[in-house]
Amino acid sequence: MPVYNIIQAVNDALRVEMRRDERVVVLGEDVGKFGGVFRATQGLHEEFGPDRVWDTPLAEQGIIGSAIGMALYGLRPVPEIQFADFIYPAFDQIVNEAAKMRYRSGGKVTCPMVIRTPYGGGIRGGHYHSQSPEAYFVHTPGLKVVIPSNPHDAKGLLIAAIRDDNPVIFMEPKRIYRASRGEVPDGAYTVGLGKAKVVREGTHLTLITYGAMVPTALQTAEAASDQDGISMEVIDLRTLMPYDLETILHSVRKTGRAVIVHEAPKTCGFGAELAATINEKALLHLEAPVYRVAGFDTPFPYTLEEHYLPNQKRIRRAMQESLSF
Amino acid sequence: MPVYNIIQAVNDALRVEMRRDERVVVLGEDVGKFGGVFRATQGLHEEFGPDRVWDTPLAEQGIIGSAIGMALYGLRPVPEIQFADFIYPAFDQIVNEAAKMRYRSGGKVTCPMVIRTPYGGGIRGGHYHSQSPEAYFVHTPGLKVVIPSNPHDAKGLLIAAIRDDNPVIFMEPKRIYRASRGEVPDGAYTVGLGKAKVVREGTHLTLITYGAMVPTALQTAEAASDQDGISMEVIDLRTLMPYDLETILHSVRKTGRAVIVHEAPKTCGFGAELAATINEKALLHLEAPVYRVAGFDTPFPYTLEEHYLPNQKRIRRAMQESLSF
């Protein structure tokens, strides 16, 4: 099996689906000849030509608005928003239109599309090249939200998302775009939406996370077991909406302790939903409060981003608080 | 003291501040001669003239974008977004610009402004005249979020918001715009941002809510005490960001039980943050999980809205679950 990084896996998924299904088309800023500022669409313009891959004018609301129209007409558009930080001009089209199309039309009109966008910090991008807006979309009924953490899942989840009949926000962890490498099967395969993965078994505490925080969580778990003999279970959610409650509860009931890790600001972040739901459904199994290690409630900084982002130190601290509660 | 409804209180607050401070200006769709589709700006155009009150073209991003510019220049704009459901075209200007202006400029540039917008259901407005988007803004660092539930608070909070040096999202409970009436002091007074109010003392359970759900919560509490002798404490948050943690914890430590009520969809709603934080900070005081009674995770419906919205039945049910846990 070839070893790919996440960008190559995304690129491969797009190629595989575009070969399989004529209706799959790609549009966005710089995605054509240039192949995308992160190279995720490299080679697609050459292989599939100017009738399936387009550079667009600089207008996110135009990209998403017209992609919705393509979906209404029967295509399977995969628009790219160059950075998640720039998705807001399209916010109305996403939350008021794409998300509600099926419901408001009594199920008669659907708009299957996948909005790909790189998210997250750690690349010295400051305010506007580092944001993690997933909670906005999880809070919006009608959207699925998917965030892979490795090449294998990235390809399988993207293919599943493209074949899904609902609008999907597909957020790619740009910090580990190239750093995360792994074996990726040739051809088409899917990783089912809505299924989390226990990426490390453990007994003392459950770390719940997704995307670029998965490697950080795993490193912390390794260190904790080496240095303190603490056994942490690590769950990679992979899909945030709908998320895999069963896997979460199963683990938390076993360990009795949970810490949630994400880059987005803590307040009203996705971790709040997980903590609230775990408490609602597993209170009597909890030996300690569910703690959240998240980005601070500030705009995303530049120089001090490594202090802003959840890091091993902060996860360890939450772990200790939980264990010593 | 005059008895006003919420619209009159808002109108009075605007008038009082415009008289006091030349820098306060009002702009939005239909807010001029017409006085706003809910009449909240009635009479302002006549009194303050076309240089302080403007009808704008139909473009929310233009309204907020230019209001930000006015604030940068030294004015105190109070733009109106006709319905909260239509705020999304301005989402980028609000979350990427207004919210981050102070931080990104190292504190050198500020943009004090108050974005007024009616929110919530119960007026047979369907998908697009009923939404409660507060969680999007609470999750966005740099914005204050205020939601009054009665005329007295509406006036005092709006005056405080206009005098505040930060951008404030001021969401008005349109369902009770006219139904909620009460004495409102003449002239200027403020209700401090960030301070909740215990609107009903109780001992068995704490109901935490805000805006148009406050009357529903109070009615439920009355019924519960009449019919089942259950004593519920009801907290009206008034400000969601920054919210009044102290008042919440003080009450929950006393009652040991909490139910959160809001109209917005449950998943990743503001109730998730409250539940997560209460569990984080008061776990050992809790006799039961913190329950959330919220809008369902669907777009806002039309015919069945009274079934969609939290009602006494659903709050009672959560109360019983909590008490019988």
Added chain:
Amino acid sequence: MFEGFEVNAMPQPIIEILKPDGSLCKGADPPDLNPKELLRLYRTMLLNRRVDEQMVRLQRQGRIGFYIGSLGEEAAIIGSAAALAPNEWIMPCYRELGAALYRGFPLFDFFCQLFGNARDPVKGRQMPNHYAIPELRFGSISSPVGTQIPQAVGMAWAAKILNRKEAVLVYFGDGATSQGDFHVGANFAGVYEVPIVLLCRNNQWAISVPFSTQTASDSIAVKASAYGLEGIRVDGNDIFAVHQVTRQAAEKAREGGGATLIEAVTYRLAGHSTSDDPRAYRPDAEVKEWQGKDPLLRFKRYLIHEGHWSEADDQKAELETRKAIQVDLKRAEKVGPPAIDTLFEDVFDQLPWHLQEQLQNCRETEEGAFAEHEV
């Protein structure tokens, strides 16, 4: 100072064929529509007019919660819709009932939507006038102003990609042209030369905001130049002129000629909706002036003058129309509300765990309610 590039100095013709008195403008070629087509257009306009009037009454009686009509704009709407082939998509704003009726939207379905009842095609989820008729290639109506524009451009773009020789027609108001969605939609339409007709009903008002506050440009049509499109102004109360320019724009689109921006100059004779009282912000004189340009009366005069129609025919048609409305209205009003379960359908193609849980919770809480609500 330097000679700036002053477009607004240019004259902008308004295309006209049918005069208010029902006669044709000098030199204008008569519409190439046969009597059958002419009468279909007229009957649709008449139906549109009477349905609007009746529904406003219904709202005043509290039988429906809201209504938004198209009084005075029927020619702009029906004349343009009739210029498309039945298989070509129409992406509406919220005032294009006439276009739907022209395509055969059953009154019963429409009334059920107004009531939001169990037979409402959109399951009682949207306000009155917000239906969706994909089976007639008529898009889902949404309240946010302007959102349908880039979507329609995307549909036309898709039609081009798939080599269908189809045009798409999208409707919007003068107020909508101020939105970013108009700008990006028109710009994409120009860049990709998509087969679309952008039809702006310039009815002079956006609720209480007059056109003069909406934009400082001389017209909507002139905005075409910003996108490399052709811009056309047409008398929106003149069904022949509207039909002809739209047909030509659609034909041009099908043949690969790209997009056209049509400004149909018309007037919103009634309030914005039943929630509005226009006397608060506009002079009666203005309304009176436009009443004199009534598109329906104008068309009727023409038909009678040409011998296609008579006062007797008209009275008969009026009766039939009223009857048709009454019959379906009665039936529709009898239908009960949707079952509560329907609240949870169609958020996604399937019900995820959290919605199943919420449905269950709702079921248990509402107990009786379910029974009550069965149809």
Added chain:
Amino acid sequence: MFEGFEVNAMPQPIIEILKPDGSLCKGADPPDLNPKELLRLYRTMLLNRRVDEQMVRLQRQGRIGFYIGSLGEEAAIIGSAAALAPNEWIMPCYRELGAALYRGFPLFDFFCQLFGNARDPVKGRQMPNHYAIPELRFGSISSPVGTQIPQAVGMAWAAKILNRKEAVLVYFGDGATSQGDFHVGANFAGVYEVPIVLLCRNNQWAISVPFSTQTASDSIAVKASAYGLEGIRVDGNDIFAVHQVTRQAAEKAREGGGATLIEAVTYRLAGHSTSDDPRAYRPDAEVKEWQGKDPLLRFKRYLIHEGHWSEADDQKAELETRKAIQVDLKRAEKVGPPAIDTLFEDVFDQLPWHLQEQLQNCRETEEGAFAEHEV
């Protein structure tokens, strides 16, 4: 078909004064700038050019993380900035370092911002080139393309409301004109006749997207017609022409004449930023052709030809420039990172409880880190 309203058929003059060879166009009146002003402009352009070159090297050496320059666009930027009064606001995009330097932005501050260090005026919170200099009436730079346009319109509107006789100058690129923010900004500017100069640096590219894919209109200037504005095209590499049209537009604005859209036709000679490699998407020939139109060289030739400047002066200026850069760069590079506490400042005017808590938590977790980071 009907004669559409074909604006694009109109010819659009490009205003020119200074030819590439440094001589004046026939019939063009020489700029009314005295030698002192001329040399201030030239020295600023030279400084801008050398700073850009040096910073790109710095980035290649890994000493800064990113850089975005204005190679080839200096005349469009500095010529226009110089046309404003010092008390008039400039709302920049991210390429207007020249405008900031013209107003006296200290190199040391700029370098500290690139390093994001403890002396960075914006406290190390934004990427390189994203500073804010309100004390020089120079706005806060943001990455999202186009957002500054409606904001600048709001500032000009405020100036009008307060009866200040001030103009505002806002910069943006050709790509930005595709955004909704350009549309609403220009439309509001037209409706309220605000005193603003909308200056588009049409450098032909938006990263890898050519102007031809950005819009189908003949020019940016023509878009003015959509808003009832005056649109002007000017040679953006001709500092005299840019200065003159901008000064006249600003004067018109101050006198209540409203807004002007200026399209400065120029070219982005370098990659979009240090993250970009333009060879992947554009032909060298095109770049070469524009190198022949270099605004700096053109200006220098003029100055020498007019006797205001000599090669000797130039070499001296080059040395001084290099020296000035080296000195401040050394100083700036020595400054350490901001204190971690600063992470929590300026979200609001005060620190609410949740940020105090997070600061406390961060303090305790990072222990040593704080010491390390003191300046």
